[in-house]
Amino acid sequence: MRDNEKINTSVTGTMAWGQEFRATVALATPLALANLLQSGIYVVDVIFIARLGEEPLAASGLATGLFGLIVWSLASLVGAVSPVIAEAIGARSPSFRPVRRATRMALWLAVFASMLGIGMALMLGPLMRLTGQDPAIVDLANQYNLIIIYSILPMLLAAVLRNYLSALGRPVFATAISALGIPVNSLANYAFIFGNFGAPEMGLQGAAVATIITATVMLSAYVFVILTVPGLKRYRPFYRFWRPDWNRFWLIVRIGAPIALTVMAEAGVFSAAAFLMGKIGAAQLAGHIVALNIAALAFQVPFGVGQAVTIRVGYSYGAQDPLGIKLAGWVAIAVGTGFMALTALAMVLIPEYLLMLFVEIDDPSNAALVGFALQFLVLAAAFQLVDGVQAVAAGALRGLQDTRAPMWIAIFSYWVPGFGLAFGLGLFTPLEGTGVWIGLATGLAFAAVLLLWRWMLRERLDLISRSGSQTSS
Numbered sequence: 001m002r003d004n005e006k007i008n009t010s011v012t013g014t015m016a017w018g019q020e021f022r023a024t025v026a027l028a029t030p031l032a033l034a035n036l037l038q039s040g041i042y043v044v045d046v047i048f049i050a051r052l053g054e055e056p057l058a059a060s061g062l063a064t065g066l067f068g069l070i071v072w073s074l075a076s077l078v079g080a081v082s083p084v085i086a087e088a089i090g091a092r093s094p095s096f097r098p099v100r101r102a103t104r105m106a107l108w109l110a111v112f113a114s115m116l117g118i119g120m121a122l123m124l125g126p127l128m129r130l131t132g133q134d135p136a137i138v139d140l141a142n143q144y145n146l147i148i149i150y151s152i153l154p155m156l157l158a159a160v161l162r163n164y165l166s167a168l169g170r171p172v173f174a175t176a177i178s179a180l181g182i183p184v185n186s187l188a189n190y191a192f193i194f195g196n197f198g199a200p201e202m203g204l205q206g207a208a209v210a211t212i213i214t215a216t217v218m219l220s221a222y223v224f225v226i227l228t229v230p231g232l233k234r235y236r237p238f239y240r241f242w243r244p245d246w247n248r249f250w251l252i253v254r255i256g257a258p259i260a261l262t263v264m265a266e267a268g269v270f271s272a273a274a275f276l277m278g279k280i281g282a283a284q285l286a287g288h289i290v291a292l293n294i295a296a297l298a299f300q301v302p303f304g305v306g307q308a309v310t311i312r313v314g315y316s317y318g319a320q321d322p323l324g325i326k327l328a329g330w331v332a333i334a335v336g337t338g339f340m341a342l343t344a345l346a347m348v349l350i351p352e353y354l355l356m357l358f359v360e361i362d363d364p365s366n367a368a369l370v371g372f373a374l375q376f377l378v379l380a381a382a383f384q385l386v387d388g389v390q391a392v393a394a395g396a397l398r399g400l401q402d403t404r405a406p407m408w409i410a411i412f413s414y415w416v417p418g419f420g421l422a423f424g425l426g427l428f429t430p431l432e433g434t435g436v437w438i439g440l441a442t443g444l445a446f447a448a449v450l451l452l453w454r455w456m457l458r459e460r461l462d463l464i465s466r467s468g469s470q471t472s473s
Contacts, residue, residue: 024308024328027311036297037175041214043358058289071117084248084251085314086314104245114152140204151212177225194206280436302392322464329455333389413444
């Protein structure tokens with residue numbers, strides 16, 4: 001009881017702009033670092049797979065395009081536990097029960113969602129053949145995919161526990177555990193791709209095995225922290241794990257399903273862009289994958305700010321503090337946009353140094369890949385600002401548990417002006433890959449403007465009034 005009251009006192013109440021800035025940065029920094037480190041885990045895969053050649057890299061790009069779409073979407077579904085916990089804390093719930101039950105039901109949801117995710121991932125083969133991908137790349141991608149799908153369950157369970165820790169104001173543990181994943185994944189890739197440390201030499205399939213090992217180790221680390229850290233284990237999220245709370249289960253689904261579809265709309269358009277690049281040529285696809293990884297790496301910071309503002313707005317939403325909601329949202333939008341302005345400059349001024357993180361730019365065999373990646377990075381710089389705005393504005397609206405309208409905004413923005421332009425310019429004009437990236441930038445710009453407009457109208461649309469669904473224990 002006392003721990004919960006302490007959390008409530010520290011996170012609620014109207015704060016000045018400077019105080020809100022410090023509180024947002026304090027919460028967002030470890031979340032953003034955790035996101036960057038999580039991306040670093042995937043970067044490790046790319047670095048090792050790139051040593052196998054252009055075809056394995058292209059195959060892994062196609063496979064992880066669908067796999068990443070599924071995992072990111074379903075992690076967003078179960079991640080809806082974060083605003084639910086934040087609302088309960090902001091409302092000064094007199095017991096730990098709302099937090100415990102919400103976490104328990106999110107873990108249940110992760111199990112069910114993983115089954116769905118595996119089924120969806122098995123559609124990779126038919127999808128690649130339908131889109132006319134190179135048969136050799138299709139075969140490699142299928143071999144990789146049939147192993148990596150078994151990492152979905154530990155990834156989703158870990159996503160729930162990460163949101164649990166973050167909503168309780170302990171995101172530093174997520175940072176530490178994500179940092180742990182990088183050496184684990186590096187050693188596992190080194191062992192199973194190339195046959196070191198007595199492991200079998202599995203090539204591209206070894207990278208999939210490494211992903212399973214890394215996901216399992218990270219899940220185990222989250223469980224260990226929650227069971228041993230005094231301020232966390234008192235919530236007992238695993239207590240009576242078999243007992244359902246269907247009201248909270250369906251609340252998380254109601255909030256999370258539109259978030260998952262929003263993420264699917266955004267990640268899906270980038271995955272579809274990879275398939276368009278595959279139609280254009282292997283070199284443009286490989287360059288696209290490298291440039292997109294750099295852009296995705298930069299995106300992890302505003303994504304972390306978006307996660308933080310969901311919690312910060314959620315606290316004030318639970319406390320029914322309109323000024324606190326306003327402060328949290330606008331401060332986070334400023335922080336996220338400001339950071340993306342810096343990354344845009346880096347992509348324009350020092351693109352070669354960024355590419356060196358992924359490929360050997362002086363290797364003659366990478367000349368075509370590097371040339372296309374440099375072209376795409378210029379366009380990636382152009383959409384950095386709007387990408388930051390749309391990510392943080394969406395996070396602020398999630399703190400108000402407003403997810404349905406933002407979902408429709410995302411679907412329209414990414415797939416009508418966004419993919420429409422990418423498809424037309426990429427396949428039917430000499431722009432080819434550059435045209436695809438112009439379409440991606442356009443979709444993000446539409447989403448940023450519409451989501452920001454909705455945030456500005458939050459009071460007129462009566463988004464700040466609590467539904468009262470979390471007041472019961």
